[in-house]
Amino acid sequence: MALPPLNALRAFEAVVRFGSFKAAAEAIFVTQSAISHQVKNLESWLGAPLFLREGNRATLLPHAQDLANSLSLSLAEIDAACHRAKSGNHGNELVVAAIPSVSMCWLIPRLTKFKQIHPEIETRIVYAIHGYEIDFSDVHVAFTFQPEPPHSPDIASEFFLSGDSLPVCSPALLTQHNTTSDEPVDLRQLGLLHDGDTTGWRRWFDQDNNTDPGPLHGPTYEDFNLLRAAALSAQGVALCPFAMVQPDLEIGALVQLSDRRMSYGSDYFLVKSKRVASEVQAQINMFTEWALSER
Known part of the structure; x- marks a missing residue:
């Protein structure tokens, strides 16, 4: 039996995860018509509809929800495995992203201390752009400035420094x-x-x-x-x-010029990836422990 159409499975899972054909198209950078075509392709392969269509409204059928749940878990496992393999290719290089203010004023002046403690860990410092989401497929640790700590199953974050x-x-x-x-x-x-x-x-x-x-x-x-x-x-x-x-x-x-401080409503947070190989996770833990001790 031929394998199911993988692109169609990905498109269908995105529709369910993001709640609409339009949102799925925006999330995976294709047109809405492309998403519709892929879903119809999957329905053709399955020999059964996935949605109950009434006018312009499409309601997910029960068996389609089961399929979407399984796909989400499988795609997450594939994604995590790929990230672990990618992290393993970096060797001892620890990738740290920091917004420019933290890079120039806090991190770089202190990196010599980290190298003295952990000479075996090579670091690569890259910019994190304020207001833009960080791609933790390429970054192990990040310093951000935002109102609340970022939340995701793939990262861990904690308060680092006050933004007052x-x-x-x-x-x-x-x-x-x-x-x-x-x-x-x-x-x-x-x-x-x-x-x-x-x-x-x-x-x-x-x-x-x-x-x-x-x-x-x-x-x-x-x-x-x-x-x-x-x-x-x-x-x-x-x-x-x-x-x-x-x-x-x-x-x-x-x-x-004054003891009175003013809050912008944002603080600095230390964020670390959790989707990495165990040896990289050990390096992340060593770096974050050092950073927190330097506050």
């Missing part, structure tokens, strides 16, 4: 304005630097229950590392996550 921010600037900027960090100062007079838009500073001033501060002028930077560079070069005051600028504060490259 506070106003900082270069000591040179205070010198230019003949003031010090110990003196009360109107931050707007020093010049405001914005991270993406004025939302952060607007929320900062709203917390103080003051009157409307009016227009919040100042340059805007689309990337935290650009914002930090502008603050370090005395271009103005920036609201920066304390966790990312703590080293700058400790060496005096930046100074803190």
Whole structure:
């Protein structure tokens, strides 16, 4: 007996998993008509319908639900096996994805310590793009910044660092304005630097229950590392996550202008893949234990 059409099985499973032909088409990057064609192909092979069609509405039949459940488990097992095999090909290379701020301000400055403790583990550091889903088929560990820890059967995540921010600037900027960090100062007079838009500073001033501060002028930077560079070069005051600028504060490259912190509603999370071979999982565990100890 000929094997069932594998592409048709995948398309049918996607329809059931995502709830509609349209959603399935978007999920596996084909047209909706292609999904319909594959489902009809599978029905032809089975010699039986999978859906009860009434007008434009298609209702899943009981035997079709049983088939979809079995397919989901089988495809998940195949996917996991492929990921384990792929992970095994990386040898001792541990792939770590981090958003740019964590890469530049936290991770890279500390990697020497990790190499001293675990010289046998080779690391490859790649960027994680804020707001985009991470493909854990190519990544073992990731540092993200988001409102809630990500959830999936294939990953484990935990709180890593607070995202609370506070106003900082270069000591040179205070010198230019003949003031010090110990003196009360109107931050707007020093010049405001914005991270993406004025939302952060607007929320900062709203917390103080003051009157409307009016227009919040100042340059805007689309990337935290650009914002930090502008603050370090005395271009103005920036609201920066304390966790990312703590080293700058400790060496005096930046100074803190207020003890009051402002929450953006997001924090830093450490995320690790669970779909890997046992030897890779051991490396992941060693890296995450080290990272958590360095907080």
